[in-house]
Amino acid sequence: MTADEMGEAVSRAVTRLVGHDALHVCWRTPGTGMPSFGFWHRLAPDVERAQLGACYAGREPAHPAELVRRGVLGHVVDARDRRGHRILLDNGFSGELRLLLRGAHGVWGTLALFREQGGRPFEQDDVERVARLAGPLVSASRRYVTAPSLRPSGPDLAPGVIVVGADHAVRAISPDAHAWLREIRLPGSLARPEWAATALSCEVAMAARRFVRDPASPRPVACLPSAYAGRWVSVHGQALDADGRGDVAVLVQQAGRELLPALASWYGVTGRERAVLAHLREGIPAKQIARLLEVSVHTVNEHLKAVYRKTGGAGRDEIAAVLSR
Incomplete structure (x- = not known):
């Protein structure tokens, strides 16, 4: 599916619980907190541009790190947040609901819902209803990410x-x-x-x-x-x-x-498997990896087999090539 098709599919799923006029999903890599990719539906770029400007200026009330610090599921941007609300009003919206997308390994991103002016304001009940979809959305995103092959689909591009x-x-x-x-x-x-x-x-x-x-x-x-x-x-x-x-x-x-950190998060690579991959990335053979990790060669090979199974990799040469570019 294209990014636009994914955005529309997510919007349809969310509408069953909470009505909205536009949507943005931003996925992040747990552990690093850095953005990975996103889906939009009926949201003009100008809204994102203005919100990014507020974020640059340190006036972002619903950044994932801030929501985690406050220990809340989500945040409703309304008239009480004057700067954030002004951005919405200038772009034809009256309110925004921002939800943390949590999974087993941490925060995977945020779901932002928007309502046009004249519509019913978002309330805390809306946050709690849409929060039921956090787990299914995280699972769906991981299936989306891990479905293709690790191998590039085309010729190399210069940086x-x-x-x-x-x-x-x-x-x-x-x-x-x-x-x-x-x-x-x-x-x-x-x-x-x-x-x-x-x-x-x-x-x-x-x-x-x-x-x-x-x-x-x-x-x-x-x-x-x-x-x-x-x-x-x-x-x-x-x-x-x-x-x-x-x-x-x-x-x-x-x-x-x-x-490696992103691969470990999205594919569910364990800490021990990641340690093996870190050495494999350096071109270190299995026997030496076993000595470094103080385990048997059999254990190293079992970890590698688990990685191949999770990632669909054809073998150690392919995995090493992907991680050592």
Whole structure:
């Protein structure tokens, strides 16, 4: 299914419990907290642009990290949140419901529902009703991500660069980055190159600025799955000055070494299996991995078999090639 078709399917499922006029789902990789991919339905890009601006300015009341800190299922943006509500009013909406999508391994993303002006306001009961879908939505997203082969579906593409300015606007898109934007299956509403570049780079650029000031914060690397992008794609931000206040270069390329955390989350790879893969990625043979992990070679091979089964990988050479690019 395309991103637009997935957005429509999610909207149909949610409508059975909570009515809405537009929808956005943002999926994240548990553990890193970085965005991975998203679906939209009947939501104009201008709404996302304005909300991203508020997020850049530190005025985002319903970021997943903030909802987790507050210990709540979700957040309703209404007249009590003046800045957030003004963005909605300026774009024809009267309210927004933001729900945390939690699963067994943490927070997988957020579901945002919007209602047009003149409609009934969202209430806490709506949050509790739509929360029943969090588990099924997480399960459906994991099936979506893990269905395709790990192998790229086409020829390799050269890395591309998107430059994000100090005002958080996209300043430049390299020709190779344009090729990536054509490759990635973004929703139709984001088809314009400048919008696609913003959607792809915005939060990674924010994370890059934050990482300069706080190296303990999550690394500014997002991984897009092959179901969404035709291959696993890495989006890596790097601030171009010492204090993170200037331009940020966002590198878009085929994912390799940085893929392991995302692969472990989406495919349900265990901690021990991940440790084996980390050594396999370095080209270390099974006997040496066994010595390093203080287990038998048989145990190492059993872990690898489990990974092949979960990922559909054809063998250690294919898995090693995917992770060591």
